[in-house]
Amino acid sequence: MVKAIETEYDGYRFRSRLEARWAVFFNTLGIPYEYEKEGFDTNGTWYLPDFFLPEQDCWYEVKGSYASTGLMWDEWARLFDFCQQIQKWVYVAHGEIQVPVTESVPGFNFPSTIDGFDPSLLLDDPHKAYPGRKFPEPFMMWVQPSGGRSIRIISSMERSEDHVITPKIIDAYKAARQARFEHRS
Numbered sequence: 001m002v003k004a005i006e007t008e009y010d011g012y013r014f015r016s017r018l019e020a021r022w023a024v025f026f027n028t029l030g031i032p033y034e035y036e037k038e039g040f041d042t043n044g045t046w047y048l049p050d051f052f053l054p055e056q057d058c059w060y061e062v063k064g065s066y067a068s069t070g071l072m073w074d075e076w077a078r079l080f081d082f083c084q085q086i087q088k089w090v091y092v093a094h095g096e097i098q099v100p101v102t103e104s105v106p107g108f109n110f111p112s113t114i115d116g117f118d119p120s121l122l123l124d125d126p127h128k129a130y131p132g133r134k135f136p137e138p139f140m141m142w143v144q145p146s147g148g149r150s151i152r153i154i155s156s157m158e159r160s161e162d163h164v165i166t167p168k169i170i171d172a173y174k175a176a177r178q179a180r181f182e183h184r185s
Contacts, residue, residue: 004017005017007019008020009024009179014035016064018062018096019035019051019062020179020181021177021179022050022060022093022097023051024172024175024176024179025097025172025173025175025176026053026172028175029169029172031056032053033051033052034051034052036048037049037052042081042082045078047078047082049082049090050062056089057089059082059086059088059089060092060093062093063093063095064095064096097177
């Protein structure tokens with residue numbers, strides 16, 4: 001197993017470079033965040049989410065690859081329980097940060113909204129993005145380079161939706177991916 005490298009950035013000591021890169025992503029977009037704000041007891045299990053986004057009033061969890069984290073159904077169940085307990089949205093970033101493909105894919109149309117969803121709403125207010133939801137659910141978000149200009153969001157592992165991303169979001173992914181940090185032992 002590869003050990004994560006603790007990384008200092010923006011006044012925080014992150015447990016991994018990947019978490020620090022997501023902090024760069026948020027800063028580039030002007031999204032305030034709080035790192036490891038507080039822990040929760042979810043059905044007898046201690047849970048410390050990575051980021052709280054106060055303006056969006058949601059939590060953002062960073063996970064490595066499936067192979068390194070073992071994020072499977074039991075983890076989803078824990079995230080779902082956490083959502084139910086706090087009644088807030090939890091977004092899960094899975095895997096390394098990738099820069100999305102910006103070319104269109106032949107045969108695919110990328111409208112500015114899909115099913116009434118505007119990708120900027122995810123950043124502005126996730127509750128507006130899916131107003132029909134009656135309760136929070138964990139969402140997994142990752143760049144799907146093979147699918148064109150999209151972010152895939154999976155709700156409860158039941159359905160998936162692709163959404164167009166803006167140049168500003170692409171710039172944030174690039175900044176996060178290109179960030180360099182000093183390594184201190």
